[in-house]
Amino acid sequence: MLVVWKGHMLPIFQQFLKTICLPLVFRDSCSSPGHVSPSPHPGSTSNGLCMWFQYVLFWPLFHLQLAKTHGNIYTLWFGWTPVIILNGYQAVKDGMTTHPEDVSGRMVSPFFRALAKGKGMLTCGHHWKQQRRFGITTLRSLGMGKKGLEYRVQEEASHLVEFFLNLKGRPVDPSFRLFHSISNVICAVVFGYHFSDEDKTFHELISATEYLFKFLGSFVHQLYEIFPWLMCCLPGPHKKALSCYEVLSSFARNEIRRHVERGMPDEPQDFIDFYLVEMEKYKDGVKTKHDEENLVYVINDLFLGGSETSSTTLYWGLLFMVVNPDIQEKVQKELDAVLGPSQLICYKDRRELPYTNAVVHEIQRFSNIVFVGMPRVCVRNTTLLGFPIKKGTIIMPNIASVLYDPEQWETPRQFNPGHFLDKEGKFVSREAFLPFSAGHRVCLGEHLARTELFIFFASLLRAFTFRLPEGVTKISTEPILGGTLQPHPYRLCAIPR
Numbered sequence: 177m178l179v180v181w182k183g184h185m186l187p188i189f190q191q192f193l194k195t196i197c198l199p200l201v202f203r204d205s206c207s208s209p210g211h212v213s214p215s216p217h218p219g220s221t222s223n224g225l226c227m228w229f230q231y232v233l234f235w236p237l238f239h240l241q242l243a244k245t246h247g248n249i250y251t252l253w254f255g256w257t258p259v260i261i262l263n264g265y266q267a268v269k270d271g272m273t274t275h276p277e278d279v280s281g282r283m284v285s286p287f288f289r290a291l292a293k294g295k296g297m298l299t300c301g302h303h304w305k306q307q308r309r310f311g312i313t314t315l316r317s318l319g320m321g322k323k324g325l326e327y328r329v330q331e332e333a334s335h336l337v338e339f340f341l342n343l344k345g346r347p348v349d350p351s352f353r354l355f356h357s358i359s360n361v362i363c364a365v366v367f368g369y370h371f372s373d374e375d376k377t378f379h380e381l382i383s384a385t386e387y388l389f390k391f392l393g394s395f396v397h398q399l400y401e402i403f404p405w406l407m408c409c410l411p412g413p414h415k416k417a418l419s420c421y422e423v424l425s426s427f428a429r430n431e432i433r434r435h436v437e438r439g440m441p442d443e444p445q446d447f448i449d450f451y452l453v454e455m456e457k458y459k460d461g462v463k464t465k466h467d468e469e470n471l472v473y474v475i476n477d478l479f480l481g482g483s484e485t486s487s488t489t490l491y492w493g494l495l496f497m498v499v500n501p502d503i504q505e506k507v508q509k510e511l512d513a514v515l516g517p518s519q520l521i522c523y524k525d526r527r528e529l530p531y532t533n534a535v536v537h538e539i540q541r542f543s544n545i546v547f548v549g550m551p552r553v554c555v556r557n558t559t560l561l562g563f564p565i566k567k568g569t570i571i572m573p574n575i576a577s578v579l580y581d582p583e584q585w586e587t588p589r590q591f592n593p594g595h596f597l598d599k600e601g602k603f604v605s606r607e608a609f610l611p612f613s614a615g616h617r618v619c620l621g622e623h624l625a626r627t628e629l630f631i632f633f634a635s636l637l638r639a640f641t642f643r644l645p646e647g648v649t650k651i652s653t654e655p656i657l658g659g660t661l662q663p664h665p666y667r668l669c670a671i672p673r
């Protein structure tokens with residue numbers, strides 16, 4: 177019999193924060209976010225305390241309780257820094273979309289400043305708008321044509337199927353391999369090629385990315401945000417995290433060099449080509465906003481933003497299939513009825529596969545990998561849900577509270593694909609499905625991520641039945657806190673169908 181182990185509810189350090197630190201944090205919490213006076217200086221958003229106490233915010237249940245007392249928008253004071261928490265679907269949606277531009281700033285914490293000098297798209301940068309707009313249009317352009325994004329995704333999905341086939345049902349922890357395949361999609365898009373399984377450089381890039389994400393969930397990272405002047409003089413994992421980022425940056429620099437040396441083809445082939453063309457356009461007369469240094473950080477944003485997120489979601493997805501064999505079987509029946517055994521799976525096929533599509537959505541909802549979302553900063557004085565808010569105030573849209581909002585989901589704390597199906601079994605989109613957030617800085621890779629999740633998931637389930645290795649009867653579905661919410665490492669067997 178399969179027992180779903182619900183052990184350690186929270187990592188130990190979260191407990192520590194809860195019991196020891198909370199009384200220090202909640203100097204004042206009030207039902208009116210208008211209490212954010214005295215207003216912080218705009219520059220105070222880089223206050224390391226905010227980053228540290230994000231850990232407290234990372235406890236979504238806690239916020240649901242606070243929301244019961246204080247409403248769906250309230251202020252938490254972290255030392256001298258007010259942070260406005262938006263809780264539940266309505267507050268997050270209204271907060272992010274009513275005056276989207278006003279809440280479009282990002283926080284550049286000391287660690288992120290040390291990593292990327294506040295450049296690129298993910299952090300902030302002086303020209304984030306141009307970089308972001310460029311990123312979106314370029315991904316769209318790359319999406320078109322015969323060898324567009326979908327083709328890249330299909331290619332990587334079929335390599336992944338081959339990998340599992342070669343294992344012949346032997347147990348494996350699929351985490352690394354999922355990461356490998358998803359990162360290869362980004363490599364193909366950005367660099368114009370993908371890496372072979374054995375490529376040492378690729379392994380280095382993946383290890384560096386994994387280390388960085390792990391570090392972002394660590395206590396030492398929080399210490400760095402509070403005492404950057406001290407930490408930058410001390411040895412420790414933060415030094416390794418910074419050097420991991422440098423591994424990514426120097427690879428990006430080499431790739432840019434390679435592109436420049438090979439010269440521009442008639443048609444730009446990949447993201448770097450598009451960027452280099454853009455740099456030329458802006459050269460004469462007008463101050464250039466696209467330069468090689470910024471390109472390095474943009475590449476890193478795409479690599480970091482686009483690898484760990486989708487692969488972690490798929491890692492959760494396979495785990496949910498292992499613990500819900502009935503749901504897995506239903507998906508397979510639908511895939512068998514609609515698709516041929518070797519038919520190339522396209523994103524548009526989701527329209528004929530409502531149950532599979534619903535399961536993919538439910539995987540994203542239930543795994544809730546980004547949990548509280550990425551902090552935003554008000555770029556001017558504004559109003560948020562009717563409350564006056566000062567420029568520089570930090571806003572946290574609590575994504576977990578949307579994806580688990582009891583007013584929006586029938587069984588928020590249960591894995592239930594029915595959330596996305598009507599009575600006739602047709603797929604229904606739900607407004608409260610906001611894993612990519614909303615508003616001006618909504619995830620830039622949303623379309624790519626959705627395409628990846630659908631094609632990878634459908635390709636894997638058409639080819640295999642996933643189950644636990646012989647003799648394993650317990651598996652945890654509790655998350656581990658890192659840069660994203662991760663499952664505990666697990667092994668499974670992919671049995672060819």
Ligand code: HEM
Nearest residue numbers: 297298481482485486550612613614617618619620621625
């Ligand atoms: C399951 C997959 C993914 C999830 C759940 C996810 C989620 C998110 C969320 C919640 C944000 C913050 C948005 C906000 O503040 O409103 C974000 C930002 C971002 N994501 Fe994703 N993401 C995913 C995949 C991707 C992929 C594949 C890429 C790369 C192509 C990507 C690139 C980015 C970038 C560059 C940003 C920063 C945008 C900005 O600051 O303007 N993400 N993502």
